[in-house]
Amino acid sequence: MATTSGSTTDPSPPAAFRSGFACFVGRPNAGKSTLTNALVGTKVAITSGRPQTTRHAIRGIVHRDDAQLVLVDTPGLHRPRTLLGQRLNDVVRATLSEVDVVGFCMPADEPLGRGDTFIAEELSRLPKRTPVVAILTKTDKVTDPDRIGARLLEVSGLGEFSDIVPVSAVRSYQVDVLADVLVSRLPTGPALYPGGELTDEPEQVMVAELVREAALEGVRDELPHSLAVVVEEMVPREGRPETRPLLDVRVNVFVERPSQKAIVIGAGGSRLKAVGSQARTQIEALLGTPVYLDLHVKVAKDWQRDPRQLRRLGF
Numbered sequence: 001m002a003t004t005s006g007s008t009t010d011p012s013p014p015a016a017f018r019s020g021f022a023c024f025v026g027r028p029n030a031g032k033s034t035l036t037n038a039l040v041g042t043k044v045a046i047t048s049g050r051p052q053t054t055r056h057a058i059r060g061i062v063h064r065d066d067a068q069l070v071l072v073d074t075p076g077l078h079r080p081r082t083l084l085g086q087r088l089n090d091v092v093r094a095t096l097s098e099v100d101v102v103g104f105c106m107p108a109d110e111p112l113g114r115g116d117t118f119i120a121e122e123l124s125r126l127p128k129r130t131p132v133v134a135i136l137t138k139t140d141k142v143t144d145p146d147r148i149g150a151r152l153l154e155v156s157g158l159g160e161f162s163d164i165v166p167v168s169a170v171r172s173y174q175v176d177v178l179a180d181v182l183v184s185r186l187p188t189g190p191a192l193y194p195g196g197e198l199t200d201e202p203e204q205v206m207v208a209e210l211v212r213e214a215a216l217e218g219v220r221d222e223l224p225h226s227l228a229v230v231v232e233e234m235v236p237r238e239g240r241p242e243t244r245p246l247l248d249v250r251v252n253v254f255v256e257r258p259s260q261k262a263i264v265i266g267a268g269g270s271r272l273k274a275v276g277s278q279a280r281t282q283i284e285a286l287l288g289t290p291v292y293l294d295l296h297v298k299v300a301k302d303w304q305r306d307p308r309q310l311r312r313l314g315f
């Protein structure tokens with residue numbers, strides 16, 4: 001337990017303040033989102049009984065007196081079958097090599113499977129040796145302590161882990177111990193995010209990237225770096241029946257010159273229509289909900305050279 005003077009007026013962090021990133025991997029349904037929520041203490045990720053509801057990274061931040069732990073809740077790591085799956089796995093791999101510690105979740109109530117072996121292999125192949133903490137989740141579902149012991153032994157044989165921690169997110173069993181273990185693997189350093197900020201929105205970044213890809217398709221030579229995409233708004237349409245939701249996604253595509261605007265829009269708006277339809281299909285696949293995509297092309301003159309414009313465009 002961290003000791004502090006309890007003073008709220010002293011802004012300087014304790015000497016050994018730690019900060020950094022952690023992410024959870026594990027096969028679908030392993031309990032990653034629920035554990036993230038238990039650690040952060042606020043509902044940030046979507047959980048459900050169905051596999052792979054977490055299609056994109058959602059971060060939660062654990063603020064402590066002695067540390068700030070930024071959690072990245074990754075999609076279930078699985079063998080790529082589709083292009084989208086391939087992209088998600090690339091996102092997972094990129095995430096894994098960027099974080100300070102990885103939590104590998106395995107449910108206590110299910111035997112180890114091919115999915116776990118696959119993930120263990122992926123982890124052992126990471127270029128940088130990120131410490132991996134094995135987490136035996138959902139221990140409340142197993143009443144026999146001997147079975148937990150056997151599962152822990154099985155897990156320890158699966159790879160090289162810096163720690164192995166059994167937890168139950170729903171009973172808050174050992175969640176604080178896990179937080180301590182994860183924090184202990186972070187480098188010392190000041191808080192990365194100002195207090196109070198609990199989530200950011202990487203899905204907006206991915207949506208912007210899908211629109212950018214669609215807008216550049218076939219015209220990459222003509223518009224190499226002159227295109228920026230900003231997601232202005234993503235809001236559920238009001239008054240829709242629960243069974244037929246619709247997400248309004250408002251996106252601005254910025255180009256540098258009117259001639260480029262004409263290229264993106266195409267004769268009679270034909271190209272923009274195709275761009276919108278391709279991007280919408282992919283956004284729907286990414287977010288798992290029907291989408292109304294409102295796409296606008298705007299000229300932001302010389303945006304690449306203007307720091308104020310660049311900031312506005314999120315660079």
Ligand SMILES: Nc1nc2c(ncn2[C@@H]2O[C@H](COP(=O)(O)OP(=O)(O)OP(=O)(O)O)[C@@H](O)[C@H]2O)c(=O)[nH]1
Nearest residue numbers: 029030031032033034051052053054076138169170
């Ligand atoms: N009994 C019990 N159930 C849990 C616990 N943690 C998660 N669950 C349940 O297990 C199911 C899957 O949990 P999630 O947190 O959505 O799993 P996930 O690994 O994020 O799943 P994906 O998004 O598919 O990768 C849900 O029905 C949870 O309620 C736990 O500690 N105890």
